[in-house]
Amino acid sequence: MKPRRIILAGGSGFLGQVLARHFLARGYEVAVLTRRPTSVVLRVREVAWDGETLGPWAQELENAQAVINLAGRSVNCRYHERNRKVILESRINPTRVLGAAINLCATPPLVWLNSSTATIYRHTFGMAWDEAGEIGGTPAAKDEFSVQVAQAWEQTFAAAPTSRTRKVNLRSAMVLGPARNSVFPVLRRLVRLGLGGRMASGRQFVSWIHHQDFSRAIEWLIEHGNQEGTFNLAAPNAVTNEEMMRTLREIHRMPIGLPASLWMLEAGAFLLRTETELIIKSRRVIPGRLMAAGFDFRFSHLREALEDLCGNAITDISR
Ligand SMILES: NC(=O)c1ccc[n+]([C@@H]2O[C@H](COP(=O)([O-])OP(=O)(O)OC[C@H]3O[C@@H](n4cnc5c(N)ncnc54)[C@H](OP(=O)(O)O)[C@@H]3O)[C@@H](O)[C@H]2O)c1
Numbered sequence: 001m002k003p004r005r006i007i008l009a010g011g012s013g014f015l016g017q018v019l020a021r022h023f024l025a026r027g028y029e030v031a032v033l034t035r036r037p038t039s040v041v042l043r044v045r046e047v048a049w050d051g052e053t054l055g056p057w058a059q060e061l062e063n064a065q066a067v068i069n070l071a072g073r074s075v076n077c078r079y080h081e082r083n084r085k086v087i088l089e090s091r092i093n094p095t096r097v098l099g100a101a102i103n104l105c106a107t108p109p110l111v112w113l114n115s116s117t118a119t120i121y122r123h124t125f126g127m128a129w130d131e132a133g134e135i136g137g138t139p140a141a142k143d144e145f146s147v148q149v150a151q152a153w154e155q156t157f158a159a160a161p162t163s164r165t166r167k168v169n170l171r172s173a174m175v176l177g178p179a180r181n182s183v184f185p186v187l188r189r190l191v192r193l194g195l196g197g198r199m200a201s202g203r204q205f206v207s208w209i210h211h212q213d214f215s216r217a218i219e220w221l222i223e224h225g226n227q228e229g230t231f232n233l234a235a236p237n238a239v240t241n242e243e244m245m246r247t248l249r250e251i252h253r254m255p256i257g258l259p260a261s262l263w264m265l266e267a268g269a270f271l272l273r274t275e276t277e278l279i280i281k282s283r284r285v286i287p288g289r290l291m292a293a294g295f296d297f298r299f300s301h302l303r304e305a306l307e308d309l310c311g312n313a314i315t316d317i318s319r
Pocket residue numbers: 010011012013014015016033034035036050051070071072073074075089090091094115116117118172173174175176181
């Protein structure tokens with residue numbers, strides 16, 4: 001019997017590598033669509049595409065078990081006009097062209113999972129949002145641009161004419177994993193330098209998911225052929241920024257953790273060419289549909305997730 005095949009569009013980055021490892025370990029064949037194919041990385045076949053136009057890459061989708069679209073320029077940058085355009089187009093164009101390619105398949109993939117983000121939900125200090133939560137931007141959270149991008153991304157996905165393929169929209173929270181090109185090592189370094197205090201008020205919620213649960217949830221969504229539509233990919237227990245930083249300090253037995261006020265974060269973000277929205281927005285999201293369906297999270301609480309990650313060496317999976 002031929003192995004089941006998964007196509008990771010934009011799969012050369014952090015989450016693509018996380019998913020490639022997960023599915024390879026389960027005997028799947030994995031192909032990555034990338035603008036810069038190298039050779040075989042991690043037994044993954046890299047296939048050239050431009051994320052905009054149809055080409056020979058579209059053949060890869062024939063008869064695939066699943067297509068998972070992860071393409072998108074990193075949001076860890078300044079949101080000036082040029083970057084805004086690239087951030088938006090690098091999500092819309094790959095989604096649109098994947099829809100066109102799937103529609104042309106003789107035997108289309110069984111399921112198409114497309115990335116979105118938990119940032120789409122309204123900044124809140126109140127109750128947690130499930131998939132029916134309020135969507136929208138808030139000037140104080142500086143998230144209006146990100147919410148607009150997420151909405152356009154989801155609309156493009158919803159409009160794609162792929163009636164023979166099940167669709168799943170992934171509203172993912174921050175994925176915690178032991179890779180250099182992700183957030184967790186950055187937080188850990190701050191803690192080790194004694195800079196791991198609360199950020200801004202520290203009251204803002206952080207939604208997160210351990211990389212193993214992220215991969216397991218995606219596998220579960222692929223295998224459950226009756227599940228479609230939007231799913232929040234987040235652990236059931238969001239924490240405040242203050243609690244997250246305190247937990248990391250405790251795990252590292254670091255008694256000092258200098259807090260960073262809002263103006264310090266603004267200055268730091270300017271110098272590091274990033275945006276404070278990534279820190280100050282209060283993201284309180286629960287995986288309502290996964291919980292209702294009985295999905296079993298391996299890491300429901302942040303402490304267990306961080307202890308697990310701190311016990312693992314940071315791996316360099318960048319090329
Ligand atoms: N990491 C998280 O915690 C998280 C949470 C929520 C949502 N997300 C979303 O999930 C997706 C994957 O996240 P990630 O952390 O794996 O990101 P990543 O490491 O930055 O990887 C994204 C990939 O997108 C591809 N890409 C960039 N610009 C593109 C363009 N113009 N056209 C086509 N492909 C392009 C790149 O592949 P090539 O250069 O090889 O073509 C890159 O490897 C992103 O869209 C992100 O917004 C991530």
